[in-house]
Amino acid sequence: MSSVSGGNTPGSHSKVSSMYPLLQHVHGKENVDVCRVWKLPLQGGALDLRSIVREWSCDITLHSPDMAKAYLVGDNTGMTATDTMKNTVYRVAKQQARPCGPEEFAARLARHYVNTYPLLTGATVRVRQKSWERYGGKHVHGFTGSPTAPMRVAEAEATRVGGGGVSVKVTSTVSGLELLKTTQSGYEGYIRDEATSLPETRERMLGTCATASWVCHGTVSDYDRVYDRVLDAMLRAFFGPDDKGVYSPSVQYTLHKMASAALDAVPAVASVTMEMPNLHYLPTPPLTKFEDDVYVVAPNPHGLIRATVVRDGVGAASKL
Numbered sequence: 566m567s568s569v570s571g572g573n574t575p576g577s578h579s580k581v582s583s584m585y586p587l588l589q590h591v592h593g594k595e596n597v598d599v600c601r602v603w604k605l606p607l608q609g610g611a612l613d614l615r616s617i618v619r620e621w622s623c624d625i626t627l628h629s630p631d632m633a634k635a636y637l638v639g640d641n642t643g644m645t646a647t648d649t650m651k652n653t654v655y656r657v658a659k660q661q662a663r664p665c666g667p668e669e670f671a672a673r674l675a676r677h678y679v680n681t682y683p684l685l686t687g688a689t690v691r692v693r694q695k696s697w698e699r700y701g702g703k704h705v706h707g708f709t710g711s712p713t714a715p716m717r718v719a720e721a722e723a724t725r726v727g728g729g730g731v732s733v734k735v736t737s738t739v740s741g742l743e744l745l746k747t748t749q750s751g752y753e754g755y756i757r758d759e760a761t762s763l764p765e766t767r768e769r770m771l772g773t774c775a776t777a778s779w780v781c782h783g784t785v786s787d788y789d790r791v792y793d794r795v796l797d798a799m800l801r802a803f804f805g806p807d808d809k810g811v812y813s814p815s816v817q818y819t820l821h822k823m824a825s826a827a828l829d830a831v832p833a834v835a836s837v838t839m840e841m842p843n844l845h846y847l848p849t850p851p852l853t854k855f856e857d858d859v860y861v862v863a864p865n866p867h868g869l870i871r872a873t874v875v876r877d878g879v880g881a882a883s884k885l
């Protein structure tokens with residue numbers, strides 16, 4: 566039975582008899598939107614400026630075991646207000662003197678929180694970047710947005726380590742990568758039993774909306790370049806040469822080829838995790854003759870294909 570008596574001062578809350586333990590807790594701020602513009606002198610033009618724009622939506626999660634006292638006895642001493650976390654996003658954006666991508670910004674923010682607030686054991690910052698494209702590829706301050714463009718996301722996990730240091734792990738992600746090919750895909754050789762109705766085929770559509778995440782080892786000087794190279798390598802592996810493509814015996818095989826292409830293309834990439842839902846384009850019912858041209862777009866269900874591919878295979882699960 567609970568016995569709250571003597572008002573609501575923090576101490577009096579400790580008299581509540583039902584003091585169930587906390588299993589875990591974090592606190593943070595989500596969807597902190599910020600737009601950072603750098604206006605840099607054009608080469609040769611003393612007064613002309615070229616804008617670089619980055620629009621980010623930031624999710625901040627702070628890890629602080631000591632703040633269990635806020636949940637248990639109402640003591641907020643040493644806590645970082647979520648409002649302060651939000652303002653810090655704007656302050657750190659202001660301090661970022663030279664243009665940077667979401668990875669660098671996430672890492673800088675996460676490190677800042679851990680360095681500034683002593684009760685934190687770590688901070689996780691996720692930054693989603695809106696895709697603003699320079700108009701015509703060369704306009705000095707005009708940009709167009711694309712709601713259907715894949716989303717670039719960076720996550721930095723900062724952890725306090727011994728000796729007053731902070732270690733930061735950075736993960737880059739592209740999500741919403743919609744890919745479709747109309748042929749050069751099949752699926753054969755799987756178990757056929759009384760629950761199987763799917764016909765084997767060497768001719769089908771292959772559609773997905775992929776998510777790929779990668780982690781680099783060592784220091785990365787240009788995350789934008791890594792992102793472009795990883796994406797380019799993955800797309801080449803998915804589609805194959807322009808004139809004839811490349812055959813896919815399964816989404817699984819193609820996923821592995823795409824992740825491997827990214828590892829080949831960028832030596833700094835240590836591992837790639839990919840999720841490629843198999844979005845089904847099915848033969849139309851037999852009222853119309855099916856000639857691999859008119860498909861039923863099946864919204865649900867879709868296949869789930871997910872894997873992590875690593876450069877250094879120590880401890881890896883695959884056997885061949």
Ligand SMILES: O=c1[nH]c(=O)c2[nH]c(=O)[nH]c2[nH]1
Binds near residue numbers: 814817
């Ligand atoms: O590429 C595929 N992988 C599967 O695991 C699978 N399962 C299924 O029904 N169709 C497919 N296609």
